[in-house]
Amino acid sequence: MSHGLLLSFEVTILVLAIFLGFEVISKVPTLLHTPLMSGTNAIHGIVIVGAMLVAGMGHKDTLTSIVGLVAVVLASANVVGGFVVTDRMLEMFRKREAPPAESPAGAPPQGGDDGTPPPSN
Amino acid sequence: MGQVATNFAYLATIIAFILALRFLSSPATARRGNWIGAVGMLIAIGVTFAQNEIMSYWEILVGMAIGGSFGAVAARRVKMTAMPQMVALFNGVGGGAAALISLAEFHNTAPAPGQLHGDISVAIILSALIGSISFAGSMVAFAKLQELIQGRPIVYPGQQLVNGALLAAVLACGIAIVAGAEQQWLMVALILGALLFGVLFVLPIGGADMPVVISLLNAFTGLAAAATGFELENNVLIVSGMLVGASGTFLTVLMGRAMNRSIANVLFGAFGQVSAGAAAAAADTDGGTVRSASADDIAVMLAYAHKVIFVPGYGMAVAQAQHDVRQLADLLEQRGVEVSYAIHPVAGRMPGHMNVLLAEANVPYPQLHEMDESNEEFPRTDVALVIGANDVTNPDARNNQGSPIYGMPILNVDQAQTVVVLKRSMNPGFAGIENPLFLNPKTVMLFGDAKASITDLIAAVKQQ
Numbered sequence: 001m002s003h004g005l006l007l008s009f010e011v012t013i014l015v016l017a018i019f020l021g022f023e024v025i026s027k028v029p030t031l032l033h034t035p036l037m038s039g040t041n042a043i044h045g046i047v048i049v050g051a052m053l054v055a056g057m058g059h060k061d062t063l064t065s066i067v068g069l070v071a072v073v074l075a076s077a078n079v080v081g082g083f084v085v086t087d088r089m090l091e092m093f094r095k096r097e098a099p100p101a102e103s104p105a106g107a108p109p110q111g112g113d114d115g116t117p118p119p120s121n
Numbered sequence: 122m123g124q125v126a127t128n129f130a131y132l133a134t135i136i137a138f139i140l141a142l143r144f145l146s147s148p149a150t151a152r153r154g155n156w157i158g159a160v161g162m163l164i165a166i167g168v169t170f171a172q173n174e175i176m177s178y179w180e181i182l183v184g185m186a187i188g189g190s191f192g193a194v195a196a197r198r199v200k201m202t203a204m205p206q207m208v209a210l211f212n213g214v215g216g217g218a219a220a221l222i223s224l225a226e227f228h229n230t231a232p233a234p235g236q237l238h239g240d241i242s243v244a245i246i247l248s249a250l251i252g253s254i255s256f257a258g259s260m261v262a263f264a265k266l267q268e269l270i271q272g273r274p275i276v277y278p279g280q281q282l283v284n285g286a287l288l289a290a291v292l293a294c295g296i297a298i299v300a301g302a303e304q305q306w307l308m309v310a311l312i313l314g315a316l317l318f319g320v321l322f323v324l325p326i327g328g329a330d331m332p333v334v335i336s337l338l339n340a341f342t343g344l345a346a347a348a349t350g351f352e353l354e355n356n357v358l359i360v361s362g363m364l365v366g367a368s369g370t371f372l373t374v375l376m377g378r379a380m381n382r383s384i385a386n387v388l389f390g391a392f393g394q395v396s397a398g399a400a401a402a403a404a405d406t407d408g409g410t411v412r413s414a415s416a417d418d419i420a421v422m423l424a425y426a427h428k429v430i431f432v433p434g435y436g437m438a439v440a441q442a443q444h445d446v447r448q449l450a451d452l453l454e455q456r457g458v459e460v461s462y463a464i465h466p467v468a469g470r471m472p473g474h475m476n477v478l479l480a481e482a483n484v485p486y487p488q489l490h491e492m493d494e495s496n497e498e499f500p501r502t503d504v505a506l507v508i509g510a511n512d513v514t515n516p517d518a519r520n521n522q523g524s525p526i527y528g529m530p531i532l533n534v535d536q537a538q539t540v541v542v543l544k545r546s547m548n549p550g551f552a553g554i555e556n557p558l559f560l561n562p563k564t565v566m567l568f569g570d571a572k573a574s575i576t577d578l579i580a581a582v583k584q585q
Contacts, residue, residue: 010356013359017347025142035151037335037368041208041212042158042159043162044346044362047219050355051222052170054225057229058177060229074215074221076185076187076188077192080190080193081192082192085208087152087156090155092201
């Protein structure tokens with residue numbers, strides 16, 4: 001494939017991704033904006049692919065070795081940290097806590113809204 | 122692994138990421154979505170390992186072991202109140218990785234002049250430039266949020282000029298490289314200049330504007346990743362990077378709108394300097410009619426109310442009072458009081474900060490109400506309990522055209538029967554803007570640390 005043709009495909013994909021991105025993200029309720037930030041943080045950890053390609057190159061000089069290694073360190077911190085922190089956060093969002101909780105005197109939920117669908121967004 | 126198979130495997134990753142974001146549309150599915158995203162990432166990493174270009178593995182494995190364990194430990198240990206810093210940090214390392222990849226790519230392709238296609242060198246420059254700014258800017262944001270450096274804007278005369286000149290110089294390096302001067306030192310100069318610019322650009326931005334800055338830096342890192350995708354001719358990087366870029370841009374615009382300020386004003390306005398005028402205005406109110414009350418008095422109001430709305434702000438995060446707030450709410454609910462929480466979009470230091478803290482304290486999320494919803498409820502609310510929030514409740518934003526925050530959408534707490542404000546002292550809030558809410562005859566103040574005050578209130582309500 002000629003270089004120009006490849007570039008035109010890439011730009012097409014880029015533009016579609018922009019529209020898709022806005023479409024999907026506008027449906028995220030404000031309640032979840034912090035997990036959205038940390039989740040997208042984890043997603044940009046995809047630069048780890050580039051970092052691996054640099055660090056795994058054959059016949060590279062010292063500079064490339066060092067830069068590649070550091071890039072892999074940063075990117076993997078990004079990936080692991082991003083997903084773990086997002087998981088920790090999302091685990092906390094509950095409609096009502098499970099009955100045997102540590103809270104004082106198991107007060108019955110007043111609204112009784114346990115079975116109803118979430119009124120988010 | 123063949124190119125076609127690789128591309129299809131990367132497509133699986135792209136689908137996983139899109140699903141991860143889609144599942145974030147409801148708290149009930151969001152966690153599953155995050156797992157799907159993580160699986161997508163694992164696929165991408167596995168596929169990359171199988172590439173023919175990868176000849177040596179030990180650097181990758183060592184790097185992953187170091188970075189991965191750091192990320193895991195940091196993410197497990199961080200307190201929820203410190204989440205804005207953590208988001209800034211992970212944002213920065215992603216940008217840094219993108220910049221380093223560009224540096225290595227350039228270093229390995231540049232020695233033979235003319236080997237770089239014009240668009241590839243543009244991609245390398247952009248990824249190096251944006252990645253470096255994002256890295257350095259995020260580190261300064263981290264330092265500000267962690268209070269390693271002061272949160273107030275750091276300004277000096279001619280600051281905009283210096284920043285502008287620096288950015289122009291960095292861009293000149295980039296243009297020279299694209300024009301054919303493929304010199305290594307130009308690339309190094311570009312990266313160093315961009316790092317310095319990143320630092321200087323975030324320093325004058327105040328702590329209360331951090332929700333905008335963090336969102337913007339998030340968008341930057343996404344764009345840097347997308348540029349890296351062009352440089353490596355890799356679709357998964359282009360799509361993922363742009364998804365993040367779109368998300369960051371969306372949040373930046375949303376935060377700007379929630380403060381009724383343009384993004385340019387947030388970035389270059391150095392909002393939150395203590396001006397002489399504001400200080401004088403603060404002095405005026407010292408003799409004003411601020412009513413303060415004891416915890417016992419306020420406990421009576423709360424205990425016999427029909428409806429109470431909690432209005433949390435950054436002060437609640439600083440005092441780490443979210444668990445105590447939840448306990449007080451429980452106590453009131455047991456007495457039959459209707460309780461909800463009013464969350465302003467820019468309360469705290471990042472988008473959604475208050476929601477995360479209250480979720481941590483096991484507050485059921487249906488009780489967390491957005492601004493518009495809460496504003497409909499205030500007129501039929503007996504007590505609005507403001508915990509460490511200030512500017513987002515300031516009625517001057519509605520009434521006083523001279524106020525710096527005039528036009529900002531606020532929580533209309535003053536429409537409740539009574540407003541109780543928990544505050545450390547009469548010092549004006551972060552932006553140094555006087556808040557007439559405190560002088561309102563409906564308002565009573567309870568001075569002290571938010572956590573201590575809430576604990577007192579809990580004890581006093583139990584006595585009722």
